Amino acid sequence: MTTAPDILCIGSVLWDVIGRATIAMRQGQDVPGRIERLPGGVAMNIAVALGRFGLSPSVLTAIGRDAEGDELLTACDALGVCTRHVYRADNLPTDRYLAVEGANGLIAAIADAHSLEAAGVNILRPLMQGPLGTTDSPYDGLIALDGNLTVALLEEIATNAAFARADLRVAPASPGKADRLLPFLRHPRAVLYVNLEEAGILCQLRFDSAAEAAKTLLRHGAARALVTDGANPACDASAAGLILAKPAAVPVARVTGAGDTFMAAHMAAETTGASREQALDRALAAAATFVSGVEPA
Incomplete structure (x- = not known):
């Protein structure tokens, strides 16, 4: 891969441990299912999806200098995700995420991203001190950020x-x-x-639709907002207007990573010059395919 990637993904790259049952579940229930471990984290999920759409992503994150970290780096390389600029420290173990899913969606999850949080600004060195950019010669490409970063680090990115x-x-x-x-x-x-719930938290309000949420985010100062609402219509809102689209109805086989797939597909579509309508349609289609459990070609 070249030094300059198509898109930088900054945030969590870790091991996902996910248990899935094919029936609806309730709290405390013990049911048969499947448990798998795979590379995950929001930044990683976005990067992998971007690679499927023909782009060359690179991740900025923290991965431990442990056996799990070495294995994770190997898995990233196999998936076409550049890890050349990953921050590694001897005293930080590789992060993990644990989730339980049923036919009725996500039942519970715990994200252990303490190493990413502890690494802090160290993961940004390639953008602040080279080779990807500096404060005098800023990186001018696409960057995908995820909320596993600390508030302090997100504030640093917003102002640096x-x-x-x-x-x-x-x-x-x-x-x-x-x-x-x-x-x-x-x-x-x-x-x-x-998504609709996250928009409500940002605005400290309760919304009934993605369009209502997106318009309110703009009123709160957002330059552009894309809001999803499960099987209900999604909205792309900016000063140029509102775009609405309804996702296809599909059986739900998995949910962890669906939002990351939506975001990656939308970014990939816009890099090819797709219109806002086309980009939203492609993103919803990619997320629906992911949720249905169909593996991309």
């Missing part, structure tokens, strides 16, 4: 001169971390990718 020319695409890792995106709510170059 090294990011003054970047096209920033921002998504929370989960509703519980949605408020971490507040530094980008009034950022002139940030595009927010959120």
